[in-house]
Amino acid sequence: METRPDLQKETTVTKTKNKKREGRSLWMDGWIRLKKNKLAMFGLYLVIIIVLAALFAPFITKYDPYTQLIWTEGRAAQLSPPSAKHWFGTDVYGRDIFTRVIYGARISLQIGIASVLISVLIGVPLGAIAGYYGGLVDDVISWLINVIFAFPFLLFVLAIVAYLPPSLIIMYVAIGVVNWASIARVVRGQVLSVKEKEYVEAANALGSSDFRVIFKHILPNVLAPVIVQATLRVGNVIMLEAALSFLGFGVQPPEPSWGYMINQGRQFLLAGKWWWSVFPGIAIMMLVLGFNLLGDGLRDALDPRLKQ
Amino acid sequence: MLKRILAVILVLMLVAGVLAGCGGGQQATEEPAKEEQQVAEKKDGKYGGIFRKAIGANPPHLDPVHATDTTSAMIIYQIFETLVGLDSEGNLVPLLAESWESEDGKTFTFHLRKGVRFHKTIEGGTPTANGGREVTADDWVWTFNYICDPETKSPRAYFLDMIKGYKDYREGKVDHLPGVRKIDDYTLEIELEYPYTPFISVLAYNAFNVLPKEDVEKWGDEFNFHPVGTGPFKFEEWVQDEKVVLSRNENYWMKDEEGNQLPYLDGIEFRVIVDHTVRWTEFNMGNFDGMQEVDDPYYHEAKEKYGDSFQERPMMGTYYYGMNVELEPWKGNKKLRQAMNYAIDREAMIDLVKNGRATPAKGVLPPGMFAYNPDLKGYSYDPEKAKELLKEAGYPDGINITLQYNTSDGHKRIAEALQQQYKAVGINMDIKNVDWGAHLDSVERSEVPLFRMGWVVDYPDPDNFLYVLLHSDNRGPQGNYTRFSNPKFDELTAKARVETDQEIRKKLYQEAEQIVVEEAPWVFIYHYTTHVLNQPYVKGYKLPSFGEYSAKYTKVWLDK
Amino acid sequence: MYTYIIKRLMGAVPVILGVIALVFILTTIVPGDPARLMMGQRGDPETIELIRKEFGLDKPLWYQFIDFFRRALTLDLGKSYRNNMLVTQAIIERIPVTAKLAAFSMGIAVILGVTFGIISAVKQYSWLDYGSMLVAMLGISAPGFWVGLLLIVLFCVKLGWIPGTGTGEGELIYYVLPSITLGVRPAALIARLTRSSMLEIIRQDYVRTARAKGLSERVVVLKHALRNAMIPVITIVGIQTAYFLSGAIITEQLFSLPGIGRLSVEALINRDFPIIRGVILFMALLFVMINLLVDLSYPLFDPRIKYE
DSSP states (O other), X not given: OOOOGGGGHHHHHHHTTTOOOOHHHHHHHHHHHXXXXXXXXXXXXXXXXXXXXXXXXXXXXXXXXXOOTHHHHGGGGTTOOSOSSSTTOBOTTOOBHHHHHHHHHHHHHHHHHHHHHHHHHHHHHHHHHHHHHOHHHHHHHHHHHHHHHHSOHHHHHHHHHHHSXXXXXXXXXXXXXXXXXXXXXXXXXXXXXXXXXXXXHHHHHTTOOHHHIIIIIIHHHHHHHXXXXXXHXXXXXXXXXXXXXXXXOSSOTTSOXXXXXXXXXXXXXXXXXXXXXXXXXXXXXXXXXXXXXXXXXXXXXXXGGGOO | OHHHHHHHHHHHHHHHHHHHHHHHXXXXXXXXXXXXSOOOOEETTEEOOEEEEEESSOOSOSSTTTOOSHHHHHHHHHHOOBSEEEOTTSOEEESSEEEEEESSSSEEEEEEOTTOBOOSEETTTEEOTTTTOBOXXXXXXXXXXXHHOGGGOOTTGGGGTTBTTHHHHHTTSSSSOTTEEEEETTEEEEEBSSOOTTHXXXXXXXXXXXXXXXXXXXXXGGXXXXXXXXXXXXXXXXXXXXXXXXXXXXXXXXXXXXXOBSOOOSEEEEEEOOOHHHHHHHHHTTOOSEEXXXXXXXXXXXXXXXXXXXXXXXXXXXXXXXXXXXXXXXXXOHHHHHHHHHSOOHHHHHHHHSTTOSEEOSSSSOTTSTTOOTTOOOOOOOHHHHHHHHHHTTOTTOEEEEEEEESOHHHHHHHHHHHHHXXXXXXXXXXXXXXXXXXXXXXXXXXXXEEEEEEEOSSSSGGGTHHHHHOGGGBSTTSBTTOOOOHHHHHHHHHHHHOOOHHHHHHHHHHHHHHHHHHOOEEEEEEEEEEEEEOTTEESOOOOTTOGGGOOOTTOEEOO | OHHHHHHHHHHHHHHHHHHHHHHHHXXXXXXXXXXXXXXXXXXXXXXXXXXXXXXXXXXXXXXXXXXXXXXXXXXXXXXXXXXXXXXXXXXXHHHHHHHHHHHHHHHHHHHHHHHHHHHHHHXXXXXXXXXXXXXXXXXXXXXXXXXHHHHIIIXXXXXXXXXXXXXXXXXXXXXXXXXXXXXXXXXXXXXXXXXXXXXXXXXXXXXHHHHHTTOOHHHIIIIIIHHHHHHHHHHXXXXXXXXXXXXXXXXXHHTTOOSHHHHHHXXXXXXXHHHHHHHHHHHHHHHHHHHHHHHHHHHXXXXXXXXX
């Protein structure tokens, strides 16, 4: 269900060790390495294609994702198999599945990116504060992180999503609130190791403000693992939405969410009407695959140790 | 070195294995019960065997006094019995009372059946506390006192609040329910505060079964997990979230026409399969003899494949969207509420989304119900009229509303379809789902202007529809969620409650219903149907109009 | 060693207390009255009040919290609102099913994951490497319930190898499909992690030395490299086992298995708060224990790690 990429903490924590390099060259090096990684580039292309499809959805398809053709065209439009007219067939209301898959990318990307953004926004500052200041502040934040970790996360999300009025915002927040802990943990570890570096100590000694030290010297070093984490998380969150749909708590109709489509269409799978479920299923796999390959590639690319 | 790695893996697995081992012991105790299952034996041409039924949820209660849901009721109907029963057409028939009479509709005398015994053993031959003794009027007196006792906290006690002295008993002013009296061992008398015609129907409700005092007292709260009754089947085993197993009551009082001992079946195994797709798949694999709820995606296939053994029929229930008449925008705006009713094409929705498995609703009362009015002037699909009414109601540019429904794929499909139809006349209906608990809660607190709701009768009388769901006394949790209040309507339905002449009652109810239709606190959508899917070799199963869940398996047999 | 265990267990106490507080907050702020829910669709206010009193819901919140806290410390979790069963009993009854599922799916994950991880690492950049890594990525990218359903269709319906869902009479064959469904994801994670840590280790001096000594490749891989590569694998097994419940919720629902996952979802939907609290507490305790076990197993693989 869920990766806990925080287990990479052992590896990521030590990664930037002994590498005092300018931020830019690290990124340039990373990009060059990333370009060499075929799988990662494949992932990147997948993500780009899907993002473009989502952005230009109205230009790609002539149908509207909400229009139910059964009221005008009758039974013929209901669950009609893939054809020249409807590339991916239609669903039980006669909506064009190709169109809904394309528009659905918007929802999945939104949920994935927004909730990960929320977890980054909570996780990075808390992790940085904990790592930088240590002491009681660290104890409290670490305690919070551990509590979240010990809590079965799907139950946590369900408890929020099931009982509160459904909305995309609540879903972002619910998922984001659960996910921040793993980001915070990575950031905290990273900050702890960077803090001891000579240049940070030097900056401190020169009397730079904490704020300045954190932003100027520490956060740039933390950015790489956070980006890797966040990319990998996006895939997970998209899958989580599908799982919530399965339990009946996903995105609300008529929004064309992939999770909702897979789950509604799933029931027609056995009756031979495979297209309602299979196409969004493939779409979700492609997007998640894209983010995961990209995330993996980024990790390899931004990890200077592998450059040998 | 490798050995050590393997050792660790083994240890990790062992830890899990030890945990898993706890279950080993439990399964061992299941064994004797299994051995007892006899091989299907021939009984005068009718085979027994175990009936395997797939159900959609784990029943929360097998204790009838606390059960409120249909899944529990389905099993309770097999273990327990009421004074009067319903036949498959919904008519009242004798059950543990052979006959009854009442002169004034206020005092009822029941003549009890002789030779009815509580289960002697349950759970693989464990003797029950009552020892299989005969049921007498004392048991009924005790049972009614027990149900109405506030200590029992029965959620259905209030169904009996017309029994004489109910209130005094609840408040502790008397130590027993004065309205329920034993005349002799086989005669029971129940007196009401006021004449209440549907009373006999109420007694057929699945909460009011005779209970063995000894076992209820022995188990206390645990009676739920060790139910003992008089019904055709005895309780054997209940694995939570997995299965409930019942076995044949060999001392059951009922015989068939040829004098053979009933029931024919050796037992019933209800297995819980939550997922519709999986349930349907497994039924097709032959893993079950019967299944609950054939979902719409498989409807056509099921009909084609199973023919007559896929039974369906109208059921006494109504599916509606309630409009809270105390909240905006419905408040004081009858025209808007009517527009909501004109805007939807019920027939097309039922045909295309529900595979035709429902009857379009013109009013409140479902067909087959006493006082159902076939000539009722209801709403038909008329988008032009809807637009016009919308304009007159003060919304010439359309209106935005939100429907709240409780999470379910079925409700979602309907809502999505109607959403589209409303859009066509300028009503933008957003839909949102919440879980059942939050739905009920917010609806009852009068916080939701537009909500999905449905009602299936507890007892087959219009009282259970009109009075319960729309009388102003019942606003809130008692059933009137739209908070509809109309003095004329109140008067008519209250009068019909105490009226004993059925013809007059019918007129009163029909007049009352016409008021509701005119005032339109509901979007009347459809009347339910009920259905069951059995394998073709299942014989003797009659689908009750009261709902599939109320079927008794007394005369079911397997011809395989 | 023992002082370390005791220290760790002591450290877990505040986390568990935090979980207790969080679960209480989550289950009390949600809308909807459990007592009302026990009445079915209709109920009379008088009985609702009686039931509220029975559940202790008539008491002020702070009182309920302290009461819950006090009881939880003595493992008195109360009774299910829904059917009056003791919460501890309800959980214990469900453990065997979920534990079996956990054991089998983790077994599958470790065996498949390690095997393919090694093959990929040893044959780096071969088609075998790309192939198994791509399959692993797909395994991570597909929604679990979807994979499960396809497995049912294939192995139950089309091939008829598996009799069906549920637990039958306790035969282990019923666990095959759910375990695969649940094991795919950790298997893929383990494969990728085994591969990357193997790659790292293969390059290290002592492995080179071993090779130079003329040891066969097989011995080198299995004896030297694998042992070290097991550390991250053990970590992932531990973490995935703890996070296994979230996957089990979906899998148990789909395969009609009466385990902890089902228990928690049913409880959530029915506002059976004592059960929800009990399950979450149980899972949190398990999480702490498993993490401890995992940490304790590190020295087995790397003698340099010692706990004092």
